[in-house]
Amino acid sequence: MTATNSLPTLPQELVDMVIDYLHKDTKALVSCSLVARSWAPSSHYHLFYEIQLGRADTKEGSQFLQLLEKSISLRESVRVVLLWGASICVCPDALLSLLNSFPNLHSLRMYGVTCKYTPGKFVQWTRARKLRRLELSGFEALRGEIVNTMAFFSRVPVDELLLGDWEVLPISLHQALREILPCDSMEEHLHSWEVASLSFMDNVPPVALEIARPAIAPQSLRSLNASEQTAWAMPQSFAALLADVGPYLTHLRLDLTGIYTRSSEDLGRSLTRCTSLRSLHLFVSADVFYDRFASVTVATAAFPDCLLQYAPPTLRTVTLGFGIDYDGSFVKYWADIVNWAQLEEQLLSFRALHTVRFVMEMPCPAIFTEPRLEPMADGQRDLIIKSLPKLHAAGKVLV
DSSP: TTTTTTOOOHHHHHHHHHHHHHHTTTTHHHHHHHHHGGHHHHHHHHSEEEEEOOOHHHHEEEEEEHHHOOOHHHHHHHOOOEEEEEEEEHHHHHHHHHHOOOOTOOEEEHHHHHHHHTTTOOOHHHHHSSSEEEEEEEOEEEHHHHHHHHHHHHOOOOOEEEOOOOOOEEEOOHHHHHOOOOHHHHHHTOBOOOOOEEEEEESHHHHHHHHEEEEBGGGOEEEEEHHHHHHOOOHHHHHHHHHHHGGGGGGEEEEGGGGGTTTTHHHHOOOOOHOOOOEEEEEESHHHHHHHHTHHHHHHHHHHHHTTSSSSSTOOEEEEEEEEOOOOOHHHHHHHHOHHHHHHEEEEEEEEOOOOEEEEEESOOSSTOOOOEEEOOOHHHHHHHHHHHHHHHTTHHHH
């Protein structure tokens, strides 16, 4: 302590610990960032770790872009960007400039935002570091705009690519005559995309599979998550996708809610192509239980054996997920009619099986949210353990 500095100096690691403790208190973090220059990096890390931007923020000369230019600490603090719009089409050069401002960015989630096409000029984002997550959803656009948007990112390796909530608009005669969106030229750039995990969420039209299948390098894909609409409403396209990527997949999640209205045989035959599968996650929604389809009893009793019988012997983990119904009546109904002896025999046939997991889940309840997983209620947990005695004795049941 000196005469010019009457305040004791705290070790920086203690300052960082205090600021980390306040990571959810925005008001406190703002105050901390103004205490001293040495406090700013830790405060900015939490304040700007995740930012949400609108259309105005991407325009040249916006207040946000001006702030980015002035603050290196802010740019380096951003890890997650949520880019939100309502059916807007942005200039790819502006998007490229914005994304390059964040050297530590690891996740980008775009909703309702597509890239414009500039005749004679094609823009792609390139970077050495891969993205952990890229979400492209909320599209209400022409096919060409969607292709152009995906092609913009296709030179960046991605750990997890999420596609969902798309509406492909028909091209008008006026647009066709003016050749505003020449799709063929853009699709030439959409190939060999290194994606480790691909998720098709709800409201995905057939065009999503048509675009994604040739775009992704099959040998790079290790995980696939297929919504009900993807797996059941587009059987031929989905079978073609599994034919390409099946030998490389180690994890597959399927929404089997379609068993209430369709046969599972075609999907089962597609599953046989997944020869290296280690983890299989089968989900069935509780909604159909309350809709009271005529086949509800037969279909519910068939879950999950209708697909397990086609699974490869390489499985090590099987997860059975049930839609959250809050009062537990759906799971209880399934537990009362399923053939437990047959289910246990089928699971025991997988010699490499390590874990059978039962969960309640709600896939992505809202925009920019994560799936919710919850454990079974005590009564249901006890019933499952009692009904699978051999697996429980081997320590393979997790509820």
